[in-house]
Amino acid sequence: MTQPISLDLRGVSKSYGPVQALLPLDLSVRPGELLSLLGPSGCGKTTTLRIIAGFETPDYGDVLIGGTDVTELPPDRRRLGMMFQSYGLFPHMSVLDNVAFGLKMRNVPRAERHRQAGEMLERVHLGGYRDRMIAQLSGGQQQRVALARALVTNPSILLLDEPLGALDKNLREHMQFELREIQRSLGITTILVTHDQEEALTMSDRVAVMQGGAVRQIGAPTEIYMQPKSRFVSEFLGASNIFTVRPEGAPVGGSFAARVGPENGLVRVASNGQEIGTAPLSVAIRPEHLRLVPAGEAALQGRLRSVIFRGSFFACEVMLPGQDRPILVYTQTSTDLPAPGSPVGVDWPEGRAVAIAESAA
Ligand code: ATP
Numbered sequence: 001m002t003q004p005i006s007l008d009l010r011g012v013s014k015s016y017g018p019v020q021a022l023l024p025l026d027l028s029v030r031p032g033e034l035l036s037l038l039g040p041s042g043c044g045k046t047t048t049l050r051i052i053a054g055f056e057t058p059d060y061g062d063v064l065i066g067g068t069d070v071t072e073l074p075p076d077r078r079r080l081g082m083m084f085q086s087y088g089l090f091p092h093m094s095v096l097d098n099v100a101f102g103l104k105m106r107n108v109p110r111a112e113r114h115r116q117a118g119e120m121l122e123r124v125h126l127g128g129y130r131d132r133m134i135a136q137l138s139g140g141q142q143q144r145v146a147l148a149r150a151l152v153t154n155p156s157i158l159l160l161d162e163p164l165g166a167l168d169k170n171l172r173e174h175m176q177f178e179l180r181e182i183q184r185s186l187g188i189t190t191i192l193v194t195h196d197q198e199e200a201l202t203m204s205d206r207v208a209v210m211q212g213g214a215v216r217q218i219g220a221p222t223e224i225y226m227q228p229k230s231r232f233v234s235e236f237l238g239a240s241n242i243f244t245v246r247p248e249g250a251p252v253g254g255s256f257a258a259r260v261g262p263e264n265g266l267v268r269v270a271s272n273g274q275e276i277g278t279a280p281l282s283v284a285i286r287p288e289h290l291r292l293v294p295a296g297e298a299a300l301q302g303r304l305r306s307v308i309f310r311g312s313f314f315a316c317e318v319m320l321p322g323q324d325r326p327i328l329v330y331t332q333t334s335t336d337l338p339a340p341g342s343p344v345g346v347d348w349p350e351g352r353a354v355a356i357a358e359s360a361a
Pocket of ligand 1: 020
């Protein structure tokens, strides 16, 4: 493999007639990094990937690979490996010939391309399957053949578009780790397009959350999960409690004191880069970061409304005074919970509640 290489989009935008698929976008992918483009259907993920690949030309802006402007280069001159949801394998060819295909197109002699394809098959743990036909493989094995085929030409960038979309849940989870492991061991700069939050959080060095043709937030998985900057990002990444607080007093050290409704005490909220005045503002907190404590032992007081068994945890709904929706609290056991209807306190570790900006969507 060659040295890991950077990828940059500078002011890239794209419209299809009246539809603005991508607003001007700046994105820097570091050498060797796996960056996910995550977002709901129609947010512009695939358009971004197709522009990087060279299948689409941006209306404005530049694509740089390793600092070199490739905006005008056709796909086959960009040194890319690609893998899509429909693997596009040749069913009538052996596994080895499928993997060697790209090398054949480059006129690599037969013995050499079989050697390189065989080596790549070992890497994806399919060394023993080289003579099988594609139809004789499981979905997970086919997916690995597609990966080997994408990597065998020694690309500098790997593009993955919903690569695990066709697999069932268990296999998909297993392959997420395996794909990540192979990507890491090769140190290849990779862009992954997915609409699956867990997949993006599990596999990525950084995640770019997209909405309406723009990147709403970019950061390490823990950062975007723990410190969403908007309602959209918070809710898109998983269950989230969002409630209104009124700041009291000036922010101190990145956090501030706030009151949830008139009947509750003061709680601490991380300001998360948001402007803090005295107007009511929104706060997001994950259900697994909240805990129930006996009534009177926390600043936040509410009433337990219901407890629902969810397999590996219990989801408790708590009504806070002055809020129109219950908040969700996840707990591991239900043995210490008071009866529904009882008063409860709600608490969280410092820094887990963050101020967010409301978005129009
Ligand atoms: P999905 O997850 O559904 O694939 P996406 O995030 O990849 O969605 P894109 O495929 O990039 O979204 O599409 C962004 C917007 O551009 C959408 O509104 C889509 O309808 C529009 N669009 C994409 N390709 C074309 C095209 N060839 N012609 C017209 N409109 C297009």
